[in-house]
Amino acid sequence: MKLMIGIKMKNFEKTYKLPFKFHIPNYTLDFLVKKSLKKRNFKFIKRSLFILFNKQKNLEIYRILPEHKKILWINVSAPSLGDSLMDLSSRVLIQDRVVDLFTDTKNANLYKNDLVFKSIFTKKNQVTSSDYDLVIIDSFGTKSINIKASIASQVNYVGMFGFFNGPEVNRVLFNFHRLNQLLDYPKNEIEINSIAKCSLEVSYADKSIVVNSNLPSNYIAIALGGEWSYRTYNNWQYIIEELISDNKDLNIVLLGSGNALEIVKKINNKNYHPNIIDCVNKFTFNQTAEIINRAKILLCCDGGLMHSANSVNTPIIALFAKLSSEMQLTDAVTAIPIFDEYDVNNITTEEVMLNYKKLAKLVYSHHQGE
Secondary structure (H helix, E strand, O other), X not given: OHHHOOOOHHHHHHHOOOOOOOOOOXXXXXXXXXXXXXXXXXXXXXXXXXHHHOOOHHHXXXXXXXXXXXXXXXXXXXXXXXXXXXXXXXXXXXXXXXXXXXEOHHHHHHHOOOOOXXXXXXXXXXXXXXXXXXXXXXXXXXXXXXXXXXXXXOOOEEEEEEOOOOOOEOHHHXXXXXXXXXXXXXXXXXXXXXXXXXXXXXXXXXXXXHHOOOOOOOOEEEEOXXXXXXXXXXXXXXXXXXXHHHOOOOOEEEEOOHHHHHHHHHHHHHOOOOOEEEOOOOOOHHHHHHHHHHXXXXXXXXXXXXXXXXXXXXXXXXXXXXXXXXXXXXXXXXXXXXXXXXXXXXXXXXXXXXXXXXXXXXXXXXXXXX
């Protein structure tokens, strides 16, 4: 019972209240209705006690100061590629510091050529020195706190999400506004919203692999497959038919990971055309990002390749379901979103083609004017 004395009831608000003064798109009210108070408070208490037991409670601070020149950023709570790109997007705000990254093994390659992160760690024994001025922790989940306590036990830290847990938010905007707040608001709301986007640096070696793959110089790309059925569009083959019908000289590069192999097989069997290039599951994520970088437009659903397109500034037609586009996109990207409340497969091919033609007109007229 004594352990509970330091956990004040008002602190429970940290689990759902935005920690900065500016508004961002969020589904907090939906979360509070659906998630029981008991479950929310239990997770907060569990995390608070874990921080206390690991002797980290008194090390949390609430500002990143000029003297914090060497920083370790721990990001392991959301290991998907897309979440990683979103949650680390705001690193550009501290590119004047020396920043190392501790992340999940499968995400390490995303940052091997990064302009901000100097060293990338995926295991505790790789961190041979705790000589950091500050640690940035993605969230106060037990995994992140355990890593921090193990490799930099006496170093002060700040939290990005901290105790905030559960409500859906625009993760890019959250991370930009949160880091801006920790830096004591050097930028105003308009400035942050205008620059908030993912970023990804592709290595020279990966660029060379793409160059040597002999792709056409002018093409659009389509991202196939997906992890969730409601975010996996099953009508791309009809879109391809219409695209080819409209422009027989159009080159279309098909992209995706292993979960797109069956889809691309069906497309190749039905829509064989010399201008359709199958690149599904043939390149790494970073190499695929470079293919997207060279594309005029990417057609996609909400997912990792959409975030990679935003990272390399390729215009997108993006299909969304359940989570609206305002929860995933920002003012700093070029996108035409199409949304259905339940399933992307409720979006008609006519809607996709109509919006593709709008974006194509914009993109190609821009390139002609250069």
